[in-house]
Amino acid sequence: MWTPVTEKVDASLTRWEKLHPTLEARCQILQITVGSMSQYLTQVNEMPPAVFNHLLKAMREFMWGGKSPPINFETLTAPRDKGGKNLLDLKARNDALHLMKLKSYLDLDPSTRAEWCYLLDRRLAKRVTNDSRAAPEALINTFLQSWRADEREWPKRHKSMMRSAKKFGISFDVLAATTEVLSDLPIWHHHGENPHMPQTNNSPACYCLRGQHGVIRTGDGLTRLRRLDNPTHKKNKNCKCVDCDQDRRNLGCANPHACAIAVEKKLSRLMPKWDPRTNPAPLDADDAESEDEDPSSFPPVRPTSAISEGFRILTCLSETLPSLGPSLPSEDEAPQPSQAFFTKGITIRDRDGNTRAAGGLWYDDHDERNTALLLPIHLRQTARTAELAAALHGVQSAPRNQDLIIYYSQKSIRSEILQKLDTREASGWIGAQDSSLLRALAAALRGRTGKTTFVAQDSSQARKTGKAGAVALARQGARKREAAEINPFVDPEHNLRGVQLSTLTQKLAYRGIKQARKIAPRMATTNNVKEVTQATFRNFGFSPTEAEFWSSIRHKDFSRQVKNFLYKSAHSAHRIGAFWKHIPECEERGICCRKYGVSTRPQPAHQCGRDSIILTCRKYGVSTRLQVLVRYPECNNISRRTYPQPAHQCGRD
Template sequence: MAKKHGVEFDTPNPSYKIQGDLPLWHHAGEDPSKIQYHNTAAANCLRQNHGVLLVHEGMEVLRRLEDQAHKTSSRCHCVACNADRRSKGCENPHACTEQVARTLSRLIPKWDPRKGEGDAGANSQESQDDNVFRPPPPITLVAEGFRVLTHPPRYAQRVVQPRPQQRDPTSTITRVVFIGSATRRDGEGKLRAGGGIWYGPENPGNMSLQLLDNEPQTSRRAEIAATLIVVQQTARDQPLAVYGSRSIVGPEMTQKLETREDQGWFGTPDRDLLQVLAAELRARTVQTKLCNVDTAQQLGNQGRREALALAREGCLRGEQTLINLHIDPGKQLRGAKLSSLTQAVAYASIKEKREPVIRRATENNIKQIMDAAKEIFSVCPTPEQIWKSIRHKDLSRQVKNFLWKSIHGAHRIGTFWKHIPECGERATCNFCNETEDLEHVLIKCRRPGQSEVWSLARNLWMRKCNSWPEPSLGSILGCGLATFRDERGKNSPGLARLYRILVSESIFVIWKIRNDTVINHDGQPVPENMIHNKWLQAINLHLTFDRALTNHAKYGKQNSIKSSLVLQTWSSTLLNEELLPGDWIKHPRVLVGIEPKSSHPPSQPSGRRGRGR
């Protein structure tokens, strides 16, 4: 079980006490490239006669090498060797001493107590500046060094760039650099993220970078990548001050670093870059400052502008930047600290490391959503953005669940019934005599329901916009990605929000009508006036909720909606809107501009009936 979940002992900066408290034999820090000698005669003598099991016990044996009277011979008669012969029955104490030295020499350097606790340089010095990188303090208990889930993650492979030459050790000049990041859409509508690195006017080190296609295209990741490149290209013994524009890298590498490493970086965006950056900063021997550009004094404004200009250039330059993700083995800290791991984090981490199951239906639906989003909304979403869109705040909880199951093809319709005995006829629509898949239910079915609902949605939309995007399965499932522009070419959040509401509420009304027809009424069509009123009720209910959610005092900042956004969403769609005040949110009985249909047939005109003869 321990091997399955990658349990091992590791810490990046072990103290002398921790080094000594670990087992000398079969040490967790043995160098796998070196041959180990645990079963020699001297090794057996150390365990059986000397009682040497831990590293600090082996170090006591090595102290005799400091005695000038000790001789490198089996006939040594120094005080320590004579004592071992008399009290412990050791025939060759010097051979046992050499065995301890040989065993320690086969450890990774950070675990060898003879090399001291290491010199972290200015990184380990106390400083009042919160922007200075300081690695977390060494662990004090062996139990704190056990880590779990240390298997390497599935990150993209990167080329390894050679490290730069070390600078002149006599120089103490701090290298100052400004970092910028930006996002832009290219000619195909794809979002691109770029970073900028600016050392100074006409400096040959100034550069732009663009993230790879398979990376998240965010400004945050671009800034982290630019910072990592700067640290890798700077000599480890040269002081460095990095000024970023977004206050991202500094907090991650100072206040949050210990917590992130204890939790194995689980749930941290861009953790593949942050882990490498933390290892590179640990390897530096002098002070490293990670500041916000606002704290810069003389060149602050110019540096920020120049770095941002380079970042914007990097977004669209077309040449993508490969980043070195190699970590020195001695500075790599994998997995999560076992002593501080919670069950929730452990469970989620184990699930994350499993290979994802690829579903054919899911892949097909994701592709349709991508194509529809590019055609209708002029955006090129990633699968991650698509999954995030179905959790949009404008969608109701029922609609979110419906969209999730729809993308996965998890509804019990169509081909689901073909492989179940005596249920094959359920796969076919009894009205159209065609396979009743989701596209058929929501768009193509000729049974009263879907066409009437889409006609109502179109009529309400045309009150606000001149063109109605014809619904397709991709645009329906990707309605959370909707973006529209006004006459001036600027994003219209109100128009996009109205589209999300109309499409999401319409598809769920169609779905409920279909289920009611097939399950409760044996396929008998629902009256048109009932379809009309069901849809109208759903839209008016959403409008009522929007008006109520503008109460910030009652619902809080997270759950409430801005009044201006509600006004932008529903303007030009209301009933008798010309009679309403400008701010109609708190006005009673505000409804959309489509009136309900009567559920009763028109009555006969009253009059005197003639008498028959």
């Protein structure tokens, strides 16, 4: 089945090879050949390991024209700002397809759910590993409940999907759910049980509830409970109340009271979030309207309204979040007057010439809570990040039941929190800027009982003082030597891990999977980047970040060849200079020969590496030099100064 595909790919790559494409072009060619030609069949029919290995090998060989690879494949698949070429990562692409299949499997809406999903449900329920006595009628869906199926019994054609589900941490979680959703969840093997109070699913009463009463979902159980509130109900097996009487006659239940008690026990062992009895009723129409009236205040959590929306995947992404632990103020008993503060973020050049961001948090003149903070270096150094840090600090230090008014200066802070939060949360913050701060801020806001309102700083007289105060504090923060400690604590109760499966797209899954993966750093590359950073600082007075370095060598002013040259140089992928030093019988290849030199005067023999190639070589050197000079005229002096130097080991200069 796969032979035509592999043959087509191989033939196509052979044809492309004849055009001698550049590294950059090869990446694109691989995307449009291997990527597209294997996509469909992988989707409908998983890619066998042999085919995967064949394609991977073909890609690797094509990348370097059959020669030995100087840069490993993983590095090439990394994003461009990390030194990669964003090359198609076949493994991640296949995994993304598995997750898309998982998405359709876990679409529980009967009107759209495919036949094979029901068959898989049944098949998985045949061999339960963690509860040998589990009853077949209690097993609805392994990912919705706590039972697990024997991996060896996973059907062959769904094995990869099941593996990916496990590998990328499928889970079921919501911040809040409507009563309908809670009532619709299976009551048996409920995943939301309190771990300290193990569930019973196999007692005689449980069998009666399933067999006689037909109780499958928590909602079915709720109707059994009503009698307990009925004054005519007697707490024994012979109760004659209407409900018990009916159960005895119509369902053949011997002890309706015991069954009702069993349901109550079961529900009380659920964590409060999952108990349909304690869940507050959904907002009625009036409440919803009043919320709409004030679009500036932080809205209550929107309850999940369909079971399928509760599945989360790629939960491994969130585990790397740093956490200093909870240090948030507890609920104050006394009612608090409402409080307002102003936030502002600015950026400056510090004495090392690097961009630093600082934030100001202003309450009132001479208020001791006024805060000036210098943003720690591990965060993005932008005004928005700094303002977010200031706002986070303000929210975290306010009593929870206090009404807050946040006067923000950047519009995007308001829109991120008030409008984009749901989408960001659904997409697992993949690709979102300032996600750690926004996450912490959202969690802190959700933990508050007081109302939080976002108001823009405008030029009215009353707000001018606050605005100016926040700016002054931000400037003060910028002068600080010690960076502030930002508390990125995210309360799990107010935070969802991973991505919402029901809104997952292949693109998003692919990005998330690539983001979750760790790529081993190359020592040569790390050293090169460090060297360039230091040299830039020496010559131009600022240190570029790693991302800036990688984007600068792709600047549009450079020709394709030079870009290619710089990229390979950054990875030490040229077999030049010192590379030959220790290779038997090839040592002389590292020695500069005159044909590469611009000067006709005899030069002392030296190791011909990058420096000498750029500075003296005819082939690359002239064009690279010219292009660098056009872009950075100030380099002119440097290169002239460096040019006449004697033998040296080449570096980036």
